[in-house]
Amino acid sequence: MQRRWDIFCTVIDNFGDIGICWRLARQLTQDHHQVVRLWVDDLISFSCIAPDVNPEIQQQVVLGVDIRHWQCVFVEVEPAEVVIEAFACELPDAYVATLLQAKKQPVWINLEYLSTELWVAQYHGLPSPHPRIPLIKTFFFPGFVQGTGGLIREKNLIAQRSAFSATVEHAFLQHKGLLERKSSEIRVSLFCYDTAPINKFIQILSESSEPILLIVPVGSVTGSIASLLKEPLLQTEKLIQHGQLTIQMIPFMEQTDYDRLLWSCDFNFVRGEDSFVRAQWADSPFVWNIYPQTEGTHWKKLDAFLNLYTADMPEEMADAVRKLWDCWNGRNEINGSVWLNYFSFREALIEHNKDWVKQLLRQDDLASSLAQFAENRL
Incomplete structure (x- = not known):
């Protein structure tokens, strides 16, 4: 009614x-x-x-x-x-x-x-x-x-995700002015708070053995990246090359377009609640930057989610996920080995996320x- x-x-x-x-x-x-x-x-x-x-x-x-x-x-x-x-x-x-x-x-x-x-x-x-x-x-x-x-979860969301083929992805990237995929390239979306270890992560990605495209919505984080790389104030759609890393700045997207951006990336770094949930519907490996709260209340929330999300993971994969998420949220210092260990479970994480989505669909x-x-x- x-x-x-x-x-x-x-x-x-x-x-x-x-x-x-x-x-x-x-x-x-x-x-x-x-x-x-x-x-x-x-x-x-x-x-x-x-x-x-x-x-x-x-x-x-x-x-x-x-x-x-x-x-x-x-x-x-x-x-x-x-x-x-x-x-x-x-x-x-x-x-x-x-x-x-x-x-x-x-x-x-x-x-x-x-x-x-x-x-x-x-x-x-x-x-x-x-x-x-x-x-x-x-x-x-x-x-x-x-x-x-x-x-x-919109009624047609999962069907739309399933229909997001390579051809549809290509048309989306072209329409939004995003770089087309290169051979062996890893695509990462980055949406985080200023508290995330951006500078160290940029350095880690720039030393990758494979080319990486980092897609970042313009905001305070892009200012931090500009300062790190000694670039002038960054404009949307500007490209920066730093070692193996290419950084593309983009304007904020309408929500359904942002969903498609997540679908087109191999790793999604997200923050808060909305993008956190949308990254889970995307299937790709994701890392959550939780909103910091006084007295460490956010750690209880982060740990509670990780306990649920990693419950069916092999121990080594669960450990890799926890270590990277802890570092990304400031509990420990991030380094190259933490990222590479997490990265090594990429295919296994994709399969785990598909099962995770099936579990969520029961609600x-x-x-x-x-x-x-x-x-x-x-």
């Missing part, structure tokens, strides 16, 4: 939160035929991954989603039947007041961050009565295991889980 949804999103680290909310809003609209209003406080960052969004317009419809600029002074609107408070953002007081006046209590969902810690499945779906008013919201946790809300996707949950309560 068609329902009205309001999704509220504050942009924290430029792309992660809005990336997930935008995918979710599109999927609810396109796959589940829901009516979705997406409230976003930073339309400029949003437009980097959704170029059809005009940051100068306060209200617009893009791909069937009603996009609203969430401003400090919140204009009173009729609330939706389903309300999603994404990633610990707080609903405007004026909007909460309208929820109290609704004829029927809406389904109010607190969409949480992704984690594989053991307690997640225990808290998923639990009610949380509001401390001051007679409204209840529900904790909803995305996740990798049964008993959680699942991951974002309902996040949008379907949310739609079913809301319908059961309306």
Whole structure:
């Protein structure tokens, strides 16, 4: 049944939160035929991954989603039947007041961050009565295991990935102005935080026995690379040659194009949550740069995922994965042998990732889980 949804999103680290909310809003609209209003406080960052969004317009419809600029002074609107408070953002007081006046209590969902810690499945779906008013919201946790809300996965995503042949890849690379593959070349996409050991990794790749193409979206990381290689401020699509390494800077891509970039690379270095999940659907080996948190909370999340992801790996391969991920996130110092050891398991990792995807496909996707949950309560 068609329902009205309001999704509220504050942009924290430029792309992660809005990336997930935008995918979710599109999927609810396109796959589940829901009516979705997406409230976003930073339309400029949003437009980097959704170029059809005009940051100068306060209200617009893009791909069937009603996009609203969430401003400090919140204009009173009729609330939706389903309300999603994404990633610990707080609903405007004026909007909460309208929820109290609704004829029927809406389904109010607190969409949480992704984690594989053991307690997640225990808290998923639990009610949380509001401390001051007679409204209840529900904790909803995305996740990798049964008993959680699942991951974002569009209805046709796996079929599109399977159809991404060499011919389709060639056309995509040509269309996006990316270098065509050379014989024996290794292609690596790099999207990370400034805390990753970029300088050392660039040096390691430049000394590779095989040619490597490193594809990097323009941002603060490209500034670090420019400084390291004593290059002027880098522009998009500029090429830099450093030993065996070629670096190509690219502008930020629309999300479906970014998915295809991940599909076309042999290794994907990703960060946060959105690109982390998309790299898993890509099958290729991936390395996650987790968002650093105070008091080392992020290490628990990283270890919990690695425990699950490497559970069925041979011990040597699991050890290689853990060592590289630890180094990439600053637990130890990265060096050439850590990278080469990980690299040596490339083919085995591809096969493991295919089995990993099959395991994830046993779950309902996040949008379907949310739609079913809301319908059961309306």
